[in-house]
Amino acid sequence: MKRRTLLLSGGVGALSAAAFSMRGAAVAAVDRGFNRFALDPEAPTPDAEDRDLHQALFLADLHADCLKWDRDLLDWSDYGHADVPRLYAGNTALQVFAMVTQSPVNLPWRSCLSAQDPNHAAWLAAIQGRPVRSTRGRAFYQMDLFWDAVHRSRLSDGPELVPVLNASELLALIEARGRGESVMGGMLALEGGHWIGQYDPSPGVVAAEIRRLYDRGLRIFAPGHRFDNPLCGSSEGCERYGLSPAGRIALEVAEDHGMIIDLAHASEATIKDAAGLLKKPFVVSHSGVRAVCEGICRPDRNLSDDSLRAVLDSGGVVGVGYWGHAVGEGVANIPRVMEHIMDMADSRGLQPDRHVALGSDFDGSVATQIAADELNVLTATMRRAGFARDTIAQITGRNVCRLFARGLPGGSDAMADQTEAVLRDRFA
Numbered sequence: 001m002k003r004r005t006l007l008l009s010g011g012v013g014a015l016s017a018a019a020f021s022m023r024g025a026a027v028a029a030v031d032r033g034f035n036r037f038a039l040d041p042e043a044p045t046p047d048a049e050d051r052d053l054h055q056a057l058f059l060a061d062l063h064a065d066c067l068k069w070d071r072d073l074l075d076w077s078d079y080g081h082a083d084v085p086r087l088y089a090g091n092t093a094l095q096v097f098a099m100v101t102q103s104p105v106n107l108p109w110r111s112c113l114s115a116q117d118p119n120h121a122a123w124l125a126a127i128q129g130r131p132v133r134s135t136r137g138r139a140f141y142q143m144d145l146f147w148d149a150v151h152r153s154r155l156s157d158g159p160e161l162v163p164v165l166n167a168s169e170l171l172a173l174i175e176a177r178g179r180g181e182s183v184m185g186g187m188l189a190l191e192g193g194h195w196i197g198q199y200d201p202s203p204g205v206v207a208a209e210i211r212r213l214y215d216r217g218l219r220i221f222a223p224g225h226r227f228d229n230p231l232c233g234s235s236e237g238c239e240r241y242g243l244s245p246a247g248r249i250a251l252e253v254a255e256d257h258g259m260i261i262d263l264a265h266a267s268e269a270t271i272k273d274a275a276g277l278l279k280k281p282f283v284v285s286h287s288g289v290r291a292v293c294e295g296i297c298r299p300d301r302n303l304s305d306d307s308l309r310a311v312l313d314s315g316g317v318v319g320v321g322y323w324g325h326a327v328g329e330g331v332a333n334i335p336r337v338m339e340h341i342m343d344m345a346d347s348r349g350l351q352p353d354r355h356v357a358l359g360s361d362f363d364g365s366v367a368t369q370i371a372a373d374e375l376n377v378l379t380a381t382m383r384r385a386g387f388a389r390d391t392i393a394q395i396t397g398r399n400v401c402r403l404f405a406r407g408l409p410g411g412s413d414a415m416a417d418q419t420e421a422v423l424r425d426r427f428a
């Protein structure tokens with residue numbers, strides 16, 4: 001009898017192991033399908049000068065969705081776009097890891113997205129064995145994944161993933177990279193606080209939830225994503241309204257705590273409202289601009305010139321994406337989008353190259369035109385477009401570091417100046 005039970009339980013174990021590996025294969029297939037590469041055959045091959053400059057940069061990227069997928073952040077994967085080893089190989093020094101918690105499926109007969117549409121993020125969570133019913137649960141789960149990777153990286157042979165929670169930790173990261181240490185900085189971002197204020201929008205409840213996110217290490221806060229939510233309207237939502245009263249509280253509290261506000265995906269009305277409310281420069285972490293995007297671009301997703309002006313006037317930066325819907329097909333379009341932003345800044349009396357950054361959207365269910373471990377292709381592309389060495393250094397890292405050094409906890413104008421001085425001293 002005992003032996004039969006053992007055989008039976010062995011059989012059940014084998015079956016569940018088989019089911020587990022089938023689930024793993026299904027998740028990998030979905031991951032491969034959503035996070036494709038559209039690597040540009042016309043992209044320049046980096047020469048020795050491109051590679052030398054690229055290695056001399058301190059590269060910061062404002063947005064990647066790696067935490068959404070069932071891959072170990074510390075393992076070099078042969079599918080999907082990015083992980084710590086591939087980013088490190090591409091000389092990324094600081095990566096923002098965003099958390100997607102609800103993403104409606106684009107229904108072909110509809111021109112907008114709503115919270116009621118089928119939710120791809122919940123479906124993905126279900127096949128990955130993550131929290132299915134709760135957007136909040138999915139956010140906290142992804143924050144746990146980040147912290148787990150941080151702790152394990154200290155014991156691993158690969159590069160150490162160093163969390164950046166305040167302005168002095170950012171400076172310490174820059175100094176460590178300058179000494180050639182095997183470290184890469186990571187920061188947590190939320191892409192849509194859909195649950196905040198959903199049932200109780202009272203200021204105390206909204207503020208308490210922002211505080212809980214802060215305590216878990218969240219430092220970049222995007223109130224919305226691809227549909228109108230209780231905090232704000234989205235650029236692809238059905239109503240596209242501005243900030244709600246709860247949204248105003250959320251942004252004020254987040255900014256006061258030293259979180260960087262990210263208005264990627266926000267409606268024009270939201271950007272206008274936020275620009276009037278925020279005291280510090282904000283970012284649009286991953287985007288293109290509507291005026292310079294042809295062919296496969298999705299106009300609603302990209303920044304209008306009015307919204308772009310609002311970002312520039314705040315002293316903020318736009319992270320330019322690498323995928324076709326944002327910038328158009330072909331990597332040569334990436335510097336074209338950057339030039340449009342620089343021209344707009346110039347026309348407003350601002351220093352042109354201080355407002356552009358990198359916003360890859362790696363692993364964001366897009367087909368990226370540049371690989372994380374071959375980011376020197378981007379440096380080569382910018383050089384072919386005639387960008388000066390100093391402009392490339394501003395765009396690929398300095399602009400983000402300066403904004404973070406001012407906005408993060410412990411940040412100030414003096415800290416921003418000090419951070420920039422160290423970057424100029426140790427890097428290109």
Ligand SMILES: [Zn+2]
Pocket residue numbers: 191264265286361364
């Ligand atoms: Zn996004």
